Amino acid sequence: MAKPPKPSTVKRGTRVAVLGAGSWGTTFAKILADGGADVMIWARRPELAREIQEAKRNSDYLPGINLPVSLRATSRLDLALAGAEQVFLAVPSQSLRETLAAARPHLGANAIVVSLMKGVEKGTDLRMSEVIGEALPIPAEQIAVVSGPNLALEIAKEQPTAAVVSSTSLETAQAVAKLASTGYFRTFVNTDVIGTEFGGVLKNLIAVAIGIVDGVGYGENTKASIITRGLVEMTDFAVAHGAQVETLSGLAGLGDLIATCQSPLSRNNTAGRLLGQGLSMADVTKQMKQTTEGFASVGPVLELAKAKGVDMPIVEQVRQVLAGTLKPADIAPHLTTDSDEPQGERNLDDAQAQGGAAVWRSVKRAFHQLRNGGGSSLGDRP
Numbered sequence: 001m002a003k004p005p006k007p008s009t010v011k012r013g014t015r016v017a018v019l020g021a022g023s024w025g026t027t028f029a030k031i032l033a034d035g036g037a038d039v040m041i042w043a044r045r046p047e048l049a050r051e052i053q054e055a056k057r058n059s060d061y062l063p064g065i066n067l068p069v070s071l072r073a074t075s076r077l078d079l080a081l082a083g084a085e086q087v088f089l090a091v092p093s094q095s096l097r098e099t100l101a102a103a104r105p106h107l108g109a110n111a112i113v114v115s116l117m118k119g120v121e122k123g124t125d126l127r128m129s130e131v132i133g134e135a136l137p138i139p140a141e142q143i144a145v146v147s148g149p150n151l152a153l154e155i156a157k158e159q160p161t162a163a164v165v166s167s168t169s170l171e172t173a174q175a176v177a178k179l180a181s182t183g184y185f186r187t188f189v190n191t192d193v194i195g196t197e198f199g200g201v202l203k204n205l206i207a208v209a210i211g212i213v214d215g216v217g218y219g220e221n222t223k224a225s226i227i228t229r230g231l232v233e234m235t236d237f238a239v240a241h242g243a244q245v246e247t248l249s250g251l252a253g254l255g256d257l258i259a260t261c262q263s264p265l266s267r268n269n270t271a272g273r274l275l276g277q278g279l280s281m282a283d284v285t286k287q288m289k290q291t292t293e294g295f296a297s298v299g300p301v302l303e304l305a306k307a308k309g310v311d312m313p314i315v316e317q318v319r320q321v322l323a324g325t326l327k328p329a330d331i332a333p334h335l336t337t338d339s340d341e342p343q344g345e346r347n348l349d350d351a352q353a354q355g356g357a358a359v360w361r362s363v364k365r366a367f368h369q370l371r372n373g374g375g376s377s378l379g380d381r382p
């Protein structure tokens with residue numbers, strides 16, 4: 001298998017495909033087109049492909065947004081993938097494998113394949129990059145993931161933000177970052193695929209918890225406690241699975257956690273709020289018109305946590321609320337414990353976070369860099 005192209009060989013007008021024309025796929029296609037790539041987006045519904053192609057609009061998912069005139073759309077996978085050097089995937093996580101099976105015959109052998117998704121596959125507990133590695137005959141060096149505080153509608157309105165592109169190959173991450181960069185979208189790179197992917201998966205679950213307590217009517221103390229303890233859970237979990245602790249305090253971890261927990265634009269947050277207001281999981285699922293990844297990944301995440309002996313009390317409470325076995329009003333950041341004794345606050349510098357002290361050093365380093373005009377963001381490199 002040939003090596004992916006070096007960043008220096010990636011030129012403007014590079015042919016890329018985006019599979020999935022929902023809110024994120026369409027927004028990402030806009031980022032790529034605005035950055036100068038030749039983008040074709042695949043929508044599974046021909047009428048949506050036609051609207052994007054002809055009216056440069058996606059009124060189902062991004063009402064009011066004008067898409068770039070250069071953006072092309074099709075409902076045919078073969079046309080979308082023909083000649084694509086980079087292929088970006090933005091379908092719901094649980095449908096990735098079937099989408100890849102349909103795409104495989106049309107995919108170039110050297111194409112870089114990039115997950116924009118934030119989920120874990122039910123049944124296999126695999127991250128999206130792992131599903132790609134299983135479903136396609138390409139080496140890990142040709143696979144990348146993108147994550148960060150990236151609420152689609154804000155970005156579609158060209159409000160500035162940043163993201164991180166991660167691949168085990170720094171060259172691949174840089175090649176993707178180079179294309180996926182424009183005036184309002186700044187991309188950093190790292191090689192910690194595990195931390196980058198799990199950051200995106202886990203913040204969804206904490207955002208559901210935040211939505212629940214919001215729906216119940218609890219205030220800022222409750223939410224701040226859940227966000228803080230949630231970051232500890234996220235870090236413990238990801239590090240136990242091989243992530244670098246710095247990644248969880250970067251854009252793909254803390255950054256995305258803040259955005260998703262704060263914003264009513266977040267579907268996970270919104271779905272949690274409906275649960276907190278008393279709706280059942282089935283009713284919330286019916287009401288949500290878009291993908292709510294947290295609902296599907298709560299089971300796989302808890303299985304993965306159990307396998308590594310990681311305690312995830314907030315995520316466990318989310319599972320119980322979803323299952324209808326815990327009243328939303330009983331969800332709390334108190335962290336379930338069998339002991340009546342007061343517990344020490346297990347912070348990010350706890351030994352279990354394996355090098356959590358490094359987080360603190362990184363935070364201090366980042367503040368120092370910011371104060372001195374440095375641009376580096378913790379583990380994510382420009």
Ligand SMILES: NC(=O)C1=CN([C@@H]2O[C@H](COP(=O)(O)OP(=O)(O)OC[C@H]3O[C@@H](n4cnc5c(N)ncnc54)[C@H](OP(=O)(O)O)[C@@H]3O)[C@@H](O)[C@H]2O)C=CC1
Pocket residue numbers: 020021022023024025043044045061090091092093095099116117118119150151152153289290291293
């Ligand atoms: N929206 C956001 O702000 C962000 C989302 N993400 C991640 O991106 C991924 C996609 O989310 P998002 O775009 O928001 O989701 P949306 O719900 O907005 O869109 C989903 C897209 O996938 C298509 N789709 C649904 N089911 C299938 C299927 N079985 N096979 C093939 N295509 C299917 C939909 O087609 P149709 O319209 O025909 O139903 C639609 O084009 C998720 O993992 C999410 O976590 C990441 C960062 C930001």
Ligand SMILES: O=C(CO)COP(=O)(O)O
Pocket residue numbers: 118148149150151152204207256259260265266267268269291292293
């Ligand atoms: O991942 C996102 C923002 O970074 C989008 O979050 P939701 O899927 O909850 O809308």
